[in-house]
Amino acid sequence: MYLSASRAADTTAGVRTRPPRGTRVRRAVAGNVIALGAVSLLTDVSAEMVTAVLPLYLVVGLGMSPLAFGALDGLYQGATVLSRLAGGHLADRAQRRKLVAGTGYAISAGCKLALLAVTTPWGIGAVLAADRSGKGLRTAPRDALISLSCPPEEQGRAFGVHRAMDTAGALLGPLAAFAVLWAARDGYDAVFVVSFCFAALGVLLLVLFVRDTSAEKAERAASSRTRLNRTALRALARTRGLPRLCLIAALLGAVTVSDSFLYLLLQRRLDLPTPYFPLLPVGAATGFLLLAVPLGRLADRIGRPGVFLAGHGALLIAYLLLIAPWGGGLVAAGCVLILLGTFYAATDGVLMAATGPLLPPQLTASGLALVQSSQALARFGGSLLFGAGWMYLGPEGALTVAAAALALALIAVAAFQRRSRA
Numbered sequence: 001m002y003l004s005a006s007r008a009a010d011t012t013a014g015v016r017t018r019p020p021r022g023t024r025v026r027r028a029v030a031g032n033v034i035a036l037g038a039v040s041l042l043t044d045v046s047a048e049m050v051t052a053v054l055p056l057y058l059v060v061g062l063g064m065s066p067l068a069f070g071a072l073d074g075l076y077q078g079a080t081v082l083s084r085l086a087g088g089h090l091a092d093r094a095q096r097r098k099l100v101a102g103t104g105y106a107i108s109a110g111c112k113l114a115l116l117a118v119t120t121p122w123g124i125g126a127v128l129a130a131d132r133s134g135k136g137l138r139t140a141p142r143d144a145l146i147s148l149s150c151p152p153e154e155q156g157r158a159f160g161v162h163r164a165m166d167t168a169g170a171l172l173g174p175l176a177a178f179a180v181l182w183a184a185r186d187g188y189d190a191v192f193v194v195s196f197c198f199a200a201l202g203v204l205l206l207v208l209f210v211r212d213t214s215a216e217k218a219e220r221a222a223s224s225r226t227r228l229n230r231t232a233l234r235a236l237a238r239t240r241g242l243p244r245l246c247l248i249a250a251l252l253g254a255v256t257v258s259d260s261f262l263y264l265l266l267q268r269r270l271d272l273p274t275p276y277f278p279l280l281p282v283g284a285a286t287g288f289l290l291l292a293v294p295l296g297r298l299a300d301r302i303g304r305p306g307v308f309l310a311g312h313g314a315l316l317i318a319y320l321l322l323i324a325p326w327g328g329g330l331v332a333a334g335c336v337l338i339l340l341g342t343f344y345a346a347t348d349g350v351l352m353a354a355t356g357p358l359l360p361p362q363l364t365a366s367g368l369a370l371v372q373s374s375q376a377l378a379r380f381g382g383s384l385l386f387g388a389g390w391m392y393l394g395p396e397g398a399l400t401v402a403a404a405a406l407a408l409a410l411i412a413v414a415a416f417q418r419r420s421r422a
Contacts, residue, residue: 037165048173088369104138159349160296287341311346
């Protein structure tokens with residue numbers, strides 16, 4: 001992507017070419033970003049094959065109550081909290097980000113096979129928690145590799161490219177699950193086996209093609225390396241802008257309803273047959289895939305906080321559409337899914353792009369993990385509350401409360417941002 005053979009030749013010869021004044025230069029996306037994107041693509045095919053079938057399997061097939069499912073979904077989201085912090089700490093302490101990320105990918109791959117051995121909902125929950133712990137372990141080191149592979153002014157585009165490739169996997173995963181379920185009656189075991197194959201291939205790609213931070217950046221990080229214990233935590237707490245980002249991520253994360261609940265609501269509104277349920281995430285993944293790079297570049301140009309808040313505004317509109325009495329129309333359902341994809345395109349990579357430039361190189365993974373963990377812990381609590389709300393208020397009532405809470409949170413964050421700039 002954006003490769004230039006002549007530029008590479010000039011660099012090798014020690015010649016620096018200078019573009020005409022006023023010309024906007026678009027650098028090549030770093031090879032590490034592309035390699036990590038390919039790894040994430042395969043891993044997301046694997047992960048989404050499983051997550052696409054689980055909500056209906058647990059709630060409809062095994063009869064799990066919405067409150068119990070909310071607890072399980074919260075565990076699924078919250079299991080990454082400690083492992084994210086551990087992954088960031090280990091990666092920065094050893095300066096071996098590829099090794100820590102690869103370990104996390106390998107754990108998640110093994111969990112796909114472990115799903116074949118469990119038959120109870122809580123056994124499945126334990127395996128999913130281990131799978132999410134692997135995800136948490138790898139996420140901060142992977143994002144640190146992306147951040148350290150490109151200059152600060154291009155972080156949004158780099159994360160957008162990575163998230164677009166990642167989302168291509170999220171788009172293909174439900175389609176693969178749909179194909180397996182269509183071909184095999186009660187084919188959940190087949191879904192888990194095929195999912196493992198994709199995950200194992202992703203680990204292999206990481207081993208072969210992903211490089212740790214460049215020698216120059218590693219040398220710079222080593223020269224300024226501190227003892228990564230309480231001193232590092234104090235350094236992160238004093239990093240300008242980082243505590244504010246953690247607070248914003250947590251506040252908005254607490255009022256973000258899990259995708260699984262939204263898909264279950266759509267399935268109820270559409271009266272969708274079981275084999276078609278895995279196709280619901282495809283609409284959201286399509287929106288994410290199409291918009292991740294454009295919104296990442298937009299965030300680089302106009303500012304990441306504005307794009308991040310606008311993404312949550314799209315999520316609020318999706319909530320309102322789900323509450324509205326549209327009678328289960330396919331067009332409205334499609335709008336909900338595209339808005340959900342827009343939300344992720346405007347927030348997922350953009351939040352990391354806003355965080356990365358704030359951090360010193362030797363604490364990049366730890367700082368990213370801190371922001372991610374704040375968000376994940378808040379979403380854990382949010383899933384529990386929404387599951388309880390579903391039980392006692394009904395699905396529409398619970399979503400109405402969530403929409404009101406999200407609107408209030410957006411107003412509070414916007415006011416906080418305006419006050420911080422003043």
